[in-house]
Amino acid sequence: MNLQCVNCGHDIGKLFVQYSPGNIRLMKCENCNAVADPYIECEFMILLIDLILHKTKAYRHLLYNMFSLEVNNIKGMMWKFNLAYIFLDAYMISVLRTSKDDWDSSGSLLLPVLTCLKVLIDVLLGNFIAVSVVLVGTKVLLTSTFNIMRYKEILLALLISSYFKLFLIATMVWEFPSSVFFIIDVFVLSSNAVALRVMTRLRTSRCVAVCFAAHSAKFLVTDFLMPLFSISF
Incomplete structure (x- = not known):
């Protein structure tokens, strides 16, 4: 770039x-x-x-x-962003789904381990779906100018523009209502849309539509399909 x-x-x-x-x-x-x-x-x-x-x-x-793909140690920085966001997403999902009493009332150590594993799988699958929707949507809108370098640039833009997730750290220290998680997610969506517009020069409405579709797909997988799948088994 x-x-x-x-x-x-x-x-x-x-x-x-x-x-x-x-x-x-x-x-x-x-x-x-x-x-x-x-x-x-x-x-x-x-x-x-x-x-x-x-x-x-x-x-x-x-x-x-x-930040750009030519910056030294950019891959290491991207991995750090990925790990931090995965941890914060897992924390948010665990807070929204599992109450403290559920953890304390179980006499078995296996249940918390399985719960953590399930949350991690949900986070990884949800983020994979969201990123895939953004990349596919952008490729459709930029058919003639999309290549492997554009994939990397958009991934970098999504990672950096998701910095609003860092505000989740404050919820670990102070008590907030659950609506704060929704507000942070909305800010992440809007920030992703602005970053996508800067990287692709697409119209704002198209960028918002792509990011909204990605976040909706992530919500559908992590908060609807996966809980139903776990209940059925």
Whole structure:
């Protein structure tokens, strides 16, 4: 992925010129004649606020100028994101499905182990279904420009834009109503849609439709089909 102007999305060779340590000059975009990436000189909190506000500029900076497939150790970072999100998804499902009394009332150690295994399977299957729906939907909409590199770019965008799941850590410390999990999931969906729009340049409505279909498929598998399957056996 090439570096991009966060204002218009035009490719740019370099974002700044460094004259000495701490002395840089930001480059201007040849297309829109604005500073290509002002976030370089901004504090991280400003970037985080703009990400929460779903500003396209912030997502372009994050996905093209801050993280890219060419960054060193990007595979290790993606694995870390994957493991963290799997753990947080498993935690959310276990809280929503299993009450504390269910764990304490059982005299057998086998039941908690089986419950944890079932939750892990649900999380892995649900996330696989969601990612598959996004990739298939994007491939259908980008038939002529979709290749294996696009798969990797979209996977990276989905992982990074799912950062709202990290707010689940707060629910481990303080007590929140179960509606908080739904709110976080909605923010993850909308963030995924913005990231998908930045990566593919598709219309917002199409990106929202693809991400909504992916999250709906995940919900159908983890919260409806899998519980019915376990009851039948």
